[in-house]
């Protein structure tokens with residue numbers, strides 16, 4: 001595969017490699033019909049799968065909650081599959097998307113005997129943000145959180161996030177920070193949040209409204225190594241305006257600093273030094289020059 005937009009040549013479906021066009025979902029798949037479905041996005045850089053154990057552990061936790069944890073491949077199988085997909089399309093840097101659903105059976109909300117879970121994974125090339133992207137920063141807006149109280153599992157029920165992102169785009173921004181009915185800051189539509197106060201990074205408390213991100217603790221680790229202190233607490237959304245910097249973290253964006261909050265320019269429209277320092281630290285971790 002040469003161009004970034006071309007489809008992968010292979011997908012990994014139920015433990016077998018199949019041509020891309022044969023990687024299809026039956027209409028009575030429970031993920032398709034009921035949203036009984038989870039996903040993970042594994043990062044790959046310099047030809048290596050990164051944070052495999054962390055992503056797999058989160059997938060297993062969610063699958064146990066949904067009762068669809070039967071037959072999830074072991075880490076060695078994931079490594080072998082990733083190697084095969086990397087080789088098939090000559091990819092060194094990319095995102096391995098994986099989705100696990102409740103499988104296929106005649107449509108019924110509740111089934112006494114659950115079908116075999118369905119697992120599909122495929123790899124697309126992706127360029128992680130370099131210094132130029134980190135220096136550009138992102139524009140964020142705040143929005144009410146319209147999602148359900150099960151956001152601590154990585155389910156594919158992403159409609160509220162998709163609708164929020166439509167609004168984000170219409171308002172000329174890059175990400176929305178979601179605010180609960182109680183006025184507290186939760187997370188982005190597809191990212192976690194840190195506020196920077198001096199040498200301290202603060203993230204919202206982990207609860208059912210926040211996905212336990214894989215990137216955020218890693219950025220926290222990079223920050224601690226650089227001498228910052230890192231902690232979680234309940235954050236009133238009103239504190240956003242007082243933060244020295246607002247950072248978002250995610251697999252695909254590493255860590256980016258906000259340059260605008262609700263259409264008001266921050267720091268003369270440039271990300272702060274903490275955002276840039278941590279982004280550089282993440283690039284080093286991922287062997288990205």
Ligand code: PDD
Nearest residue numbers: 189190191192211213214215216250251
């Ligand atoms: N999203 N919060 C939400 C709601 C997310 O969707 C994501 C990631 C994160 C950050 O998690 P992590 O650091 O593990 O990527 C937080 C993925 C990348 C996506 O939807 O593509």
